[in-house]
Amino acid sequence: NDSLIFNNIMKFSPDPKWEFPRSQLAIEQILGEGEFGRVLRAKALNISGPTGYTTVAVKTLKEDARESELNDLLSEYQLLKEVSHPNVIRLLGVCTEPGGPIYLIIEYCEYGSLRNHLRKSRRLQYESKKLINTEENDYDEPKTSDITPKDLISFAWQICNGMSYLSDIKLVHRDLAARNVLLAADKICKVSDFGLTRDVYEDNAYLKRSKGRVPVKWMAPESLADHIYTSKSDVWSFGILVWELITLGSTPYPGIVVQNLYHLLRQGYRMERPNNCSPALYNIMRKCWSLNPQQRPTFQELSKRFEKLLEDNI
Numbered sequence: 001n002d003s004l005i006f007n008n009i010m011k012f013s014p015d016p017k018w019e020f021p022r023s024q025l026a027i028e029q030i031l032g033e034g035e036f037g038r039v040l041r042a043k044a045l046n047i048s049g050p051t052g053y054t055t056v057a058v059k060t061l062k063e064d065a066r067e068s069e070l071n072d073l074l075s076e077y078q079l080l081k082e083v084s085h086p087n088v089i090r091l092l093g094v095c096t097e098p099g100g101p102i103y104l105i106i107e108y109c110e111y112g113s114l115r116n117h118l119r120k121s122r123r124l125q126y127e128s129k130k131l132i133n134t135e136e137n138d139y140d141e142p143k144t145s146d147i148t149p150k151d152l153i154s155f156a157w158q159i160c161n162g163m164s165y166l167s168d169i170k171l172v173h174r175d176l177a178a179r180n181v182l183l184a185a186d187k188i189c190k191v192s193d194f195g196l197t198r199d200v201y202e203d204n205a206y207l208k209r210s211k212g213r214v215p216v217k218w219m220a221p222e223s224l225a226d227h228i229y230t231s232k233s234d235v236w237s238f239g240i241l242v243w244e245l246i247t248l249g250s251t252p253y254p255g256i257v258v259q260n261l262y263h264l265l266r267q268g269y270r271m272e273r274p275n276n277c278s279p280a281l282y283n284i285m286r287k288c289w290s291l292n293p294q295q296r297p298t299f300q301e302l303s304k305r306f307e308k309l310l311e312d313n314i
């Protein structure tokens with residue numbers, strides 16, 4: 001595995017603009033891990049601007065990661081270098097030089113992933129209804145907070161703004177879902193997890209190479225059938241994400257087997273309106289789920305719709 005990492009790293013010459021000394025990074029704990037990746041919390045000394053220690057998140061690989069995961073991490077690094085928007089996760093630095101694992105240092109988001117946060121807020125609402133005092137959160141646990149209906153619309157609006165920026169610079173995310181949005185202080189949403197993101201070809205479509213894990217329930221029909229990914233297929237996923245927001249982090253298409261999903265969608269089947277969802281909001285989701293990608297709204301249009309909903313809500 002060491003030689004694998006070495007071989008790949010040799011394809012990239014360290015970028016002095018981003019390289020951060022390992023000696024100034026103190027790993028504190030594991031925030032979470034997937035099959036091959038791991039996210040750590042760390043303190044970084046004198047990173048990007050302020051002097052002193054900053055709490056940061058560090059993305060790295062597990063010991064048994066495969067070459068494809070390494071390539072995903074390195075391509076995420078290349079993409080993160082290019083992006084700068086308040087609603088897109090920011091790269092702070094990187095450790096790629098020999099002497100340790102590859103670390104992508106990104107901004108720390110104290111509430112963790114939006115999906116987990118939504119699910120936790122359910123419990124909090126339930127417990128407060130029962131008038132049970134919840135214990136003070138300990139620092140090692142992501143913070144919880146009450147989520148209001150207005151927060152949900154604000155989250156949708158912020159994600160639209162991040163995605164609108166990405167589509168402007170011709171990046172297609174390909175894995176937009178509540179699990180891949182992080183929530184930072186002041187309830188700021190940050191679109192994250194760029195491992196699958198690719199630059200768009202001239203024809204605005206990306207043909208995916210065949211590869212494992214695919215987020216079927218978030219995917220547009222044209223991505224499922226023909227591996228076509230565009231900003232319009234990101235808009236379909238965004239519609240699913242809005243459904244996740246409204247249901248406080250439920251898994252889409254409850255009770256439906258993923259193998260049947262494509263045929264159901266082709267026949268016109270769509271998720272029904274959740275109980276607490278306004279017809280106006282459901283209408284937005286349904287537009288995002290138009291079979292014809294051209295009939296879906298753009299992120300710019302969606303952002304305006306949510307801005308209006310926010311104003312009306314006051």
Ligand code: ACK
Pocket residue numbers: 031032033034039057106107108109110111112113114116117142182
């Ligand atoms: O919901 P969580 O606590 O938030 O669990 C996942 C876990 O790591 C695996 O992805 C958390 N996580 C990922 N990136 C960050 C970050 N930049 N700041 C804080 N937590 C993060 C995520």
